[in-house]
Amino acid sequence: MNAVTGARRGARRKRSAVALARSWLRAHGAAAVSALRQLRRQPVNTTSTVTVIALALALPFVGYIALGNLGSIVGDWDRAATLSVFVGGDPGPDALARLADDMQLIPGVGGADIVRKDAALAELAADESFGNVLPLLDENPLPDLIVVRTDAAVLTDSQELEAIRARIASRPEVSAVVMDTAWIGRLVALMAIVERVLVLLTVGIGVGVAVVVGNTIRLNIAMREDEIVISKLFGATNGYVRRPFLYAGLWQGLAGGLLAAMFVVVACILVKPGVSALASTYGSAFELAFPSPAQWLGAVVIGGALGLAGAALSVSSHLRHQDRLP
Amino acid sequence: MILFDAVSKRYDGDQDALRDVSMEVAAGEFVFLTGHSGAGKSTILRLIALIEHPSRGQIVVDGRNTARISARELPYYRRQIGMIFQDHRLLPDRTVFDNVALPLVVAGHSPLEISKRVRAALDKVGLLSKERRLPPALSSGEQQRVGIARAVVNRPKLLLADEPTGNLDPALSREILRLFGQFHQVGVTVVIATHDIGLINQVPARTIALRDGNVVRDTHATLEALP
Incomplete structure (x- = not known):
C-alpha cells in the first residue's frame, strides 16, 4: 500500500517536473x-x-x-638564440673542434656548429652576386666561425644570454661574438x-x-x-x-x-x-x-x-x- | 474574504487618505464603494491589490495578512485578483486577444489552454469577433469589456473595479454591471469603486460610503434586515 502510494506520488512529482520544465522552456x-x-x-x-x-x-x-x-x-625560430662566434687567426681544424667542444660545455648552450672559412668562401662563391668579385681577392678574408645555439629557455633571458656571450668572448681565440637573434628576444x-x-x-x-x-x-x-x-x-x-x-x-x-x-x-x-x-x-x-x-x-x-x-x-x-x- | 482592521493610509506629506477604517467583506459578496473623488475608494482597492501598503492597521485577504506577503510571493497573490480600471489600461499595440491573454501568459499556461480560456472570456463579454483588433480601434465600452475579460480570464476569487463605468453612457454602464452580476453569481467576490449613484441604485447591493477617508455609511446591516 505504501509502495503504491509512494509510486503514485513519485509519478505525480515526475509529471509536475516535466510540466515545470515545459513551462520553463515555454517562458x-x-x-x-x-x-x-x-x-x-x-x-x-x-x-x-x-x-x-x-x-x-x-x-x-x-x-x-x-x-x-x-x-x-x-x-619559426624554434625559440633558441644563436650567437655567431668569429675565431681570429688560423687555428686549424683540431683547435677549432676543441674550441667548439669547450663551448658546448657552457651551461645554457645547446650546440655549436663549425663553419670553416674555406666552406664559407665556397658558399659565397656559389652566390652569383659575389662569385665574380671573389677571384680578385688574394686570400680568404673570411674568419672561421662557430655558430653557438643556446637552450630554448635562454632566448628571452637577456641576463643569462649576456653571461654566455661574456664567457665565449673571454676566450683569447675569439675575435668577436655577434648575437644574431637578439631582436627576437626584444x-x-x-x-x-x-x-x-x-x-x-x-x-x-x-x-x-x-x-x-x-x-x-x-x-x-x-x-x-x-x-x-x-x-x-x-x-x-x-x-x-x-x-x-x-x-x-x-x-x-x-x-x-x-x-x-x-x-x-x-x-x-x-x-x-x-x-x-x-x-x-x-x-x-x-x-x-x-x-x-x-x-x-x-x-x-x-x-x-x-x-x-x-x-x-x-x-x-x-x-x-x-x-x-x- | 477581505478584512480591514483599523487601517490608515497617509501619503507622503499629504493628508490622510484613509482614517482608521475597519470593514469586512465576506467571500462571494457584491459591494459598492462610493464617495467623492479623494474619499479613499481607490486607496482601498490599491491596498487590497498591494499596490500600496497601509501606514497603520492590518489587512487580511483570503485569510492572509497582506503585510506578511513577500515581494517574491506578491505576483502569485495578485494572480488571485482581477483588476479593472477606469482608463482600461490596455496595451494599445497588442491585439484584444493578447491583452486578455496577459494574465495567463504571465502565469505560464500552455498556448492551447490560453487560447481556450481567452476565447471563453471574450465570448462572455461579447467580443469574440474582435479578438484580432487593436484596442484603439474599439469603442470605450468595448475597451472596458476587454479589460473585464482580462480581469476574469484567470478565474480570480476577487474582482476589483475602479470606476468601471466612468466614461460610459447609462446603457453601456448597465451592460457592464450585468457582467459583474454574472461573475458574482458564480461565486466571485466583487468590489466596485464608483461615484455613479445611478449605477448603485440599479442593484440592491451592499454599499460602503466613504468621505475624507472615513466610512460614513455601510448598508450591510440594512440589507440583512430586509425581509
Whole structure:
C-alpha cells in the first residue's frame, strides 16, 4: 500500500517536473522571440547598437590577430638564440673542434656548429652576386666561425644570454661574438607588454560594451513601462519582466560579436597583400593567418556575455526602483 | 474574504487618505464603494491589490495578512485578483486577444489552454469577433469589456473595479454591471469603486460610503434586515 502510494506520488512529482520544465522552456522561448521582435521593431536603434558593439570588439580582436601572427613568425625560430662566434687567426681544424667542444660545455648552450672559412668562401662563391668579385681577392678574408645555439629557455633571458656571450668572448681565440637573434628576444619581450596592454584594453572595451547595451536596454524599459506595470498588476514575476530584456541584450551582444569577427576578416583581407609583400622582402613565405573558428566563437561568446551582463545590470537596477507600482 | 482592521493610509506629506477604517467583506459578496473623488475608494482597492501598503492597521485577504506577503510571493497573490480600471489600461499595440491573454501568459499556461480560456472570456463579454483588433480601434465600452475579460480570464476569487463605468453612457454602464452580476453569481467576490449613484441604485447591493477617508455609511446591516 505504501509502495503504491509512494509510486503514485513519485509519478505525480515526475509529471509536475516535466510540466515545470515545459513551462520553463515555454517562458524562455517566448521571451527570446519577443526580444527578437522588439529589436526588429526598432531597426535603426538595434543596428547602431550592434555596430558599436562590433567596432568596439573588433579593436582588441585585431590586436590579438596581429599578436598571434607575430607569435607564429617568432615561433619559426624554434625559440633558441644563436650567437655567431668569429675565431681570429688560423687555428686549424683540431683547435677549432676543441674550441667548439669547450663551448658546448657552457651551461645554457645547446650546440655549436663549425663553419670553416674555406666552406664559407665556397658558399659565397656559389652566390652569383659575389662569385665574380671573389677571384680578385688574394686570400680568404673570411674568419672561421662557430655558430653557438643556446637552450630554448635562454632566448628571452637577456641576463643569462649576456653571461654566455661574456664567457665565449673571454676566450683569447675569439675575435668577436655577434648575437644574431637578439631582436627576437626584444620582440618577445615587447609582445608580452603588448599582450598585457591588450588585456587591459579588452577589459575596458568590455565594460564599455556592457554599458552601451545597458543603456539601450534602459531605453527599451522606459518605452515599455506601461507593459511592465500592467504585467506586474496581473501577477508577472520579476523574472518574467526581466527575461525579454536579458534576451535583447544577449541577441545584440551575439550579433555584435559575430559582426566584429566579420570586420576583422575584412581587415585581414585588406591587409594580407601588403603583409605578403613585406614578408617576401625578407625572403619569407609568411602568410597572414585569418581568425580561427575558435576565435570566431570566442568573439561571439564574449559579445553575448557582455550583452547579457549589460542588460542584467540595467534591468535589475530598474526593477529595484520599480517595486512600488504607480 | 477581505478584512480591514483599523487601517490608515497617509501619503507622503499629504493628508490622510484613509482614517482608521475597519470593514469586512465576506467571500462571494457584491459591494459598492462610493464617495467623492479623494474619499479613499481607490486607496482601498490599491491596498487590497498591494499596490500600496497601509501606514497603520492590518489587512487580511483570503485569510492572509497582506503585510506578511513577500515581494517574491506578491505576483502569485495578485494572480488571485482581477483588476479593472477606469482608463482600461490596455496595451494599445497588442491585439484584444493578447491583452486578455496577459494574465495567463504571465502565469505560464500552455498556448492551447490560453487560447481556450481567452476565447471563453471574450465570448462572455461579447467580443469574440474582435479578438484580432487593436484596442484603439474599439469603442470605450468595448475597451472596458476587454479589460473585464482580462480581469476574469484567470478565474480570480476577487474582482476589483475602479470606476468601471466612468466614461460610459447609462446603457453601456448597465451592460457592464450585468457582467459583474454574472461573475458574482458564480461565486466571485466583487468590489466596485464608483461615484455613479445611478449605477448603485440599479442593484440592491451592499454599499460602503466613504468621505475624507472615513466610512460614513455601510448598508450591510440594512440589507440583512430586509425581509
